[in-house]
Amino acid sequence: MTGIVVVSHSRPLAEAAIDLAQQMVRDGGPRIEIAAGVQDPETDQLGLGTDAAAISAAIEKADDGQGVVVLMDLGSAILSARTALEFTEPDIVERTRLSWAPLVEGLVGAVVTAASGADPAEVAAQAEVASEAKHQQLAD
Amino acid sequence: MTSENTPVSELGLPELTTWLRRCTELVDENAPYLTDLDAAIGDADHGANMQRGFDAVAGILDAEYEDVQALMKKVGMTLVSSVGGASGPLYGTFFLRFATSAKGADALDLHALFAALQAGVHGIEERGKSMIGQKTMLDAWVPALDAYQRAGETLQGAVLAGAAGAQEGRDASGPMEATKGRASYLGERSVGHIDPGAASTALLWEALADVVRPGGPTPDGEAGADGETRADGETRADGEAAS
Ligand SMILES: Nc1ncnc2c1ncn2[C@@H]1O[C@H](COP(=O)(O)OP(=O)(O)OP(=O)(O)O)[C@@H](O)[C@H]1O
Numbered sequence: 558m559t560g561i562v563v564v565s566h567s568r569p570l571a572e573a574a575i576d577l578a579q580q581m582v583r584d585g586g587p588r589i590e591i592a593a594g595v596q597d598p599e600t601d602q603l604g605l606g607t608d609a610a611a612i613s614a615a616i617e618k619a620d621d622g623q624g625v626v627v628l629m630d631l632g633s634a635i636l637s638a639r640t641a642l643e644f645t646e647p648d649i650v651e652r653t654r655l656s657w658a659p660l661v662e663g664l665v666g667a668v669v670t671a672a673s674g675a676d677p678a679e680v681a682a683q684a685e686v687a688s689e690a691k692h693q694q695l696a697d
Numbered sequence: 698m699t700s701e702n703t704p705v706s707e708l709g710l711p712e713l714t715t716w717l718r719r720c721t722e723l724v725d726e727n728a729p730y731l732t733d734l735d736a737a738i739g740d741a742d743h744g745a746n747m748q749r750g751f752d753a754v755a756g757i758l759d760a761e762y763e764d765v766q767a768l769m770k771k772v773g774m775t776l777v778s779s780v781g782g783a784s785g786p787l788y789g790t791f792f793l794r795f796a797t798s799a800k801g802a803d804a805l806d807l808h809a810l811f812a813a814l815q816a817g818v819h820g821i822e823e824r825g826k827s828m829i830g831q832k833t834m835l836d837a838w839v840p841a842l843d844a845y846q847r848a849g850e851t852l853q854g855a856v857l858a859g860a861a862g863a864q865e866g867r868d869a870s871g872p873m874e875a876t877k878g879r880a881s882y883l884g885e886r887s888v889g890h891i892d893p894g895a896a897s898t899a900l901l902w903e904a905l906a907d908v909v910r911p912g913g914p915t916p917d918g919e920a921g922a923d924g925e926t927r928a929d930g931e932t933r934a935d936g937e938a939a940s
C-alpha cells in the first residue's frame with residue numbers, strides 16, 4: 558500500500574488531521590508517518606518547526622516498496638520536504654511524490670485512495686482532486 | 698590564530714571552525730534583533746531558530762573532520778534538522794553545496810572559497826525557488842558574492858568587501874516588497890522592514906570577516922573592529938524607523 562507522510566510545523570495539528578482522515582478507513586488504512594515539530598534542546602519540548610532529516614526518516618519508514626505520498630502544511634514544511642529527498646534512499650525517492658494539496662483536504666483524499674491499493678501517482682492526484690472538490694462545493 | 702602581519706590567504710579546518718564559532722557568537726548576541734525583525738514581517742522566530750541551529754553547530758565543532766567537505770556537510774545536516782524554520786533548509790542547503798564544492802580540499806584559497814560560496818548561494822536559489830529582489834536572505838548573499846568577486850585579489854580584501862556587500866544588501870531589503878516566504882503574506886505591508894534572513898546572512902559574513910581581519914576575533918568574543926559592529930546597529934535602527 559502507498560504510504561503517507563504528514564509534514565507539519567505542529568505535531569498536534571498532524572495528529573488531528575490524521576484522526577480526521579482515518580475516520581474514513583477505520584482499519585485497513587495505509588501506513589501514516591508523522592514528521593512534525595522541532596526539538597528544543599533546552600526545554601526538551603517539541604516546538605513548532607520542521608526537520609528535513611526527520612522527514613527523510615519518515616519517508617523511509619512509510620515505504621513498503623510501493624512508494625510514498627507526502628502531504629505538508631506551509632513554508633518550511635515544503636522546503637524541508639524537498640531538502641529531505643536529497644538524503645533519502647534514491648530508490649525510495651523514485652517512488653515518492655510531494656503533493657501540493659492543502660494538508661487536511663489532501664490527506665483525506667490520499668488516505669482513502671491509498672487504502673484502495675492505488676500507486677503514489679494516483680494517490681497524489683486524488684489528494685489534489687479532493688482539494689478541488691471544496692472549491693466546487695463553494696462555487697454557486 | 699593569525700599574527701598581525703600575515704594576512705590569512707586560505708581557510709582550512711581551523712579557520713572554518715573559527716568562522717562557525719564566531720557565527721554562533723554573533724547569532725547569540727543578535728538573536729533578539731533577528732526576532733524583532735521577524736516579528737515585524739513574519740512569525741517572530743528567526744532569532745530563536747538561528748540560535749537553536751548555531752548552538753547545535755557549535756556542538757559538532759569539537760569532533761575531528763577529515764577535510765573541509767566533511768565538516769561543512771555535517772554543518773549543513775545539523776542546520777536542516779535543528780533550525781525548524783525556512784532558514785533551516787536554506788542555510789542547510791548552502792552548507793551542503795559549499796561542502797560538495799570543497800570536495801578534496803584541505804583549505805580554500807580566494808578562488809576555491811568563491812566557488813564554494815557561489816555553489817552555496819545557487820543552492821539557496823534552487824531550494825527557495827527565489828532570486829535577488831524578493832526580500833529574502835538572497836538580497837544579502839548576492840551583493841556579498843558580487844562584492845567579493847569584484848574586490849578579489851587577496852582573500853582578506855575579498856571577504857571584507859563581501860561582508861560590506863552583505864550589509865548593504867541587508868539594508869537594501871528594507872524598501873522591498875516580499876514575494877517569498879512568510880513576509881509575502883503581508884504584501885505591501887512588508888515594505889520598510891529589513892528582512893530577517895538578510896540580517897542573519899550579514900552576520901555570517903561579519904563572522905567571516907572577523908576571521909580574516911588582522912588579529913582575528915579577539916578572545917573575549919568581541920569583533921576585531923568593534924566600531925563597525927556598533928555603526929551597524931545604527932543602520933538597523935534607521936531601517937526600522939523607515940517603516
Ligand atoms: N523561498 C525563499 N528563498 C530565500 N529565502 C527565504 C525563502 N523563504 C524564506 N526565506 C528566508 O528565511 C527567513 C525566515 O526564516 P525563519 O527562520 O524565520 O523561517 P520561517 O519563515 O519562520 O519559517 P516557516 O516557513 O517554518 O514559518 C526570511 O527572512 C527569508 O530571508
Ligand SMILES: [Mg+2]
Pocket residue numbers: 735739740741742743782879
Ligand atoms: Mg520566522
